[in-house]
Amino acid sequence: MPHETALIATMSVALALAFVFGFVATRLRLPAIVGYLLAGVAVGPFTPGFVADMSLAPQLAEIGVILLMFGVGLHFSLDDLMAVWKIAVPGAIAQIAAATIMGWAVAALWGWSFGAGLVFGLALSVASTVVLLNALESRGILDSINGRIAVGWLIVEDLAMVLTLVLLPALAGLLKGEGGGELGAYAMVQPVLVTLGKVAAFVIFMLVVGRRVIPWILHYVAHTGSRELFRLAVFAISLGVAFGAAVLFDVSFALGAFFAGMILSESELSQRAANETLPLRDAFAVLFFVSVGMLVDPAIVLREPLPLLATVVIIIFGKSVAAFAIVRLFGYPTSTALTISASLAQIGEFSFILVSLGVSLALLPERGRDLVLAGAIISIMLNPLCFALLDRMLAKKEESATPEKPAEPAAPRIPLEASKLSNHVVLVGHGRVGSVVSKALRQAQVPILVIEDSPGSVEKLRQEGIEVITGNAAAPDMLQAANVGAARGLLVAIPDAFEGGQIVAKARAISTTLPIIARAHSEEEIAHLKHHGANTVIMGEQEIAKAMIAQIGLAGA
Numbered sequence: 118m119p120h121e122t123a124l125i126a127t128m129s130v131a132l133a134l135a136f137v138f139g140f141v142a143t144r145l146r147l148p149a150i151v152g153y154l155l156a157g158v159a160v161g162p163f164t165p166g167f168v169a170d171m172s173l174a175p176q177l178a179e180i181g182v183i184l185l186m187f188g189v190g191l192h193f194s195l196d197d198l199m200a201v202w203k204i205a206v207p208g209a210i211a212q213i214a215a216a217t218i219m220g221w222a223v224a225a226l227w228g229w230s231f232g233a234g235l236v237f238g239l240a241l242s243v244a245s246t247v248v249l250l251n252a253l254e255s256r257g258i259l260d261s262i263n264g265r266i267a268v269g270w271l272i273v274e275d276l277a278m279v280l281t282l283v284l285l286p287a288l289a290g291l292l293k294g295e296g297g298g299e300l301g302a303y304a305m306v307q308p309v310l311v312t313l314g315k316v317a318a319f320v321i322f323m324l325v326v327g328r329r330v331i332p333w334i335l336h337y338v339a340h341t342g343s344r345e346l347f348r349l350a351v352f353a354i355s356l357g358v359a360f361g362a363a364v365l366f367d368v369s370f371a372l373g374a375f376f377a378g379m380i381l382s383e384s385e386l387s388q389r390a391a392n393e394t395l396p397l398r399d400a401f402a403v404l405f406f407v408s409v410g411m412l413v414d415p416a417i418v419l420r421e422p423l424p425l426l427a428t429v430v431i432i433i434f435g436k437s438v439a440a441f442a443i444v445r446l447f448g449y450p451t452s453t454a455l456t457i458s459a460s461l462a463q464i465g466e467f468s469f470i471l472v473s474l475g476v477s478l479a480l481l482p483e484r485g486r487d488l489v490l491a492g493a494i495i496s497i498m499l500n501p502l503c504f505a506l507l508d509r510m511l512a513k514k515e516e517s518a519t520p521e522k523p524a525e526p527a528a529p530r531i532p533l534e535a536s537k538l539s540n541h542v543v544l545v546g547h548g549r550v551g552s553v554v555s556k557a558l559r560q561a562q563v564p565i566l567v568i569e570d571s572p573g574s575v576e577k578l579r580q581e582g583i584e585v586i587t588g589n590a591a592a593p594d595m596l597q598a599a600n601v602g603a604a605r606g607l608l609v610a611i612p613d614a615f616e617g618g619q620i621v622a623k624a625r626a627i628s629t630t631l632p633i634i635a636r637a638h639s640e641e642e643i644a645h646l647k648h649h650g651a652n653t654v655i656m657g658e659q660e661i662a663k664a665m666i667a668q669i670g671l672a673g674a
């Protein structure tokens with residue numbers, strides 16, 4: 118085998134194993150993420166067999182973070198960011214402080230130095246972008262007010278970490294108690310000011326130059342009519358801005374990509390741009406989880422069970438309780454506080470960077486790094502459970518409904534719990550087909566509930582008071598949330614028959630009598646959808662042909 122194949126080997130083995138483990142996890146009714154993480158453990162250096170390249174995997178994972186943050190930016194406008202700024206900034210800072218103190222306190226109990234405790238605590242205080250976005254998106258709440266607060270919170274955490282990573286080397290001597298006295302206030306303040314200056318320069322550059330140039334490039338490329346070139350432009354912009362931000366302004370990749378996306382969200386092409394990034398984004402997000410798994414030595418569970426337990430408790434409970442209290446303190450409803458708490462009850466990429474830096478500066482013992490890594494994998498695995506718990510609590514709260522001040526009265530409420538609609542039509546997909554159907558149903562005064570993946574296209578419906586769930590209808594609990602069990606029918610108006618098949622099968626499992634009508638493009642797809650339980654399948658092409666025949670008949674008459 119030629120020797121320059123580390124990248125190919127790492128990517129192909131990681132993706133293939135992630136697929137196998139993810140598939141098995143799903144069959145066992147576990148989240149696919151658990152499978153991806155275990156695939157990572159399997160290709161990591163602590164388990165026998167193939168060992169993936171330990172320097173390449175985190176870089177591949179970083180591409181996932183970039184594409185994800187770019188996608189989030191595409192759904193975020195500057196106004197959205199300003200709207201949540203008021204809670205996100207103090208909330209994130211207070212929560213980082215609370216988690217850091219907790220981490221530092223247990224480290225002090227173990228007899229670690231102040232510096233070691235500080236790095237350990239900080240590493241436990243920041244949530245993972247990928248995990249948080251995955252959780253919010255799969256539940257269809259990324260675009261809700263709660264989702265936006267969570268994303269704003271994440272961005273502040275991101276900024277705080279950028280500052281920490283710059284400050285830590287400057288303060289390492291002081292924290293270790295070596296020659297601290299010689300370090301004046303200037304030495305501490307200067308790196309912070311320089312970093313803040315660079316972040317500000319980047320933001321100003323993007324708002325002044327990027328805002329004009331990026332949409333112009335995309336519009337220009339869109340007019341060439343080449344889909345391939347358009348896709349390339351979207352990727353070049355997302356990765357290029359992220360890389361440029363990191364190299365020229367010392368901003369994190371994630372923050373750079375987020376701004377690139379946000380600037381694009383002001384242009385009407387944003388929806389198309391978002392869709393172009395989806396397939397690659399998903400693949401690289403999987404690589405992120407595999408690379409997390411690779412870092413973990415599973416033997417730590419036996420070697421240090423109690424310290425590990427303390428670490429996990431801080432990540433999952435300590436942080437959540439702190440976040441909950443802060444959000445409630447700001448007067449937001451319990452549902453918002455619980456969503457933020459569940460979103461933050463995990464740690465990821467920033468913690469890894471921080472602990473590696475801590476170890477290389479001889480601030481943190483290697484044991485601390487191992488605890489953080491193992492704590493990360495356990496908290497990521499348990500995160501779906503936290504969200505399940507959140508659902509339970511919200512459902513209970515709904516039962517004993519005490520009227521409470523809503524977070525933002527005008528904000529669309531995206532139901533997590535089952536819709537109260539009954540005898541309604543559930544319409545999946547609101548594109549070329551679904552929008553025509555929904556118009557007719559609304560005119561006929563039939564109650565409808567729409568499930569649509571891309572939020573932009575349903576904003577108007579929401580304003581009209583139609584109940585909308587944003588997200589993939591094939592994701593768990595979506596159909597329950599739409600209350601299909603009590604519906605008069607389900608219309609699956611999406612072009613992808615494989616995904617359509619999953620949706621049909623899930624709906625059929627909920628109700629054996631529900632009339633299901635689905636959309637197809639070939640005889641094979643018709644058979645596939647019927648096999649999964651659709652009563653009627655309409656093939657678009659056949660209907661076009663019929664209409665054409667009718668037209669020619671009319672013309673000839």
Ligand code: AMP
Nearest residue numbers: 546547548549550569570571589590611
């Ligand atoms: P069209 O082909 O123009 O009718 O558009 C199909 C619409 O369905 C688009 O707006 C997609 O965003 C949406 N869509 C596709 N797949 C799903 C899915 N699995 N769940 C919800 N909406 C979807």
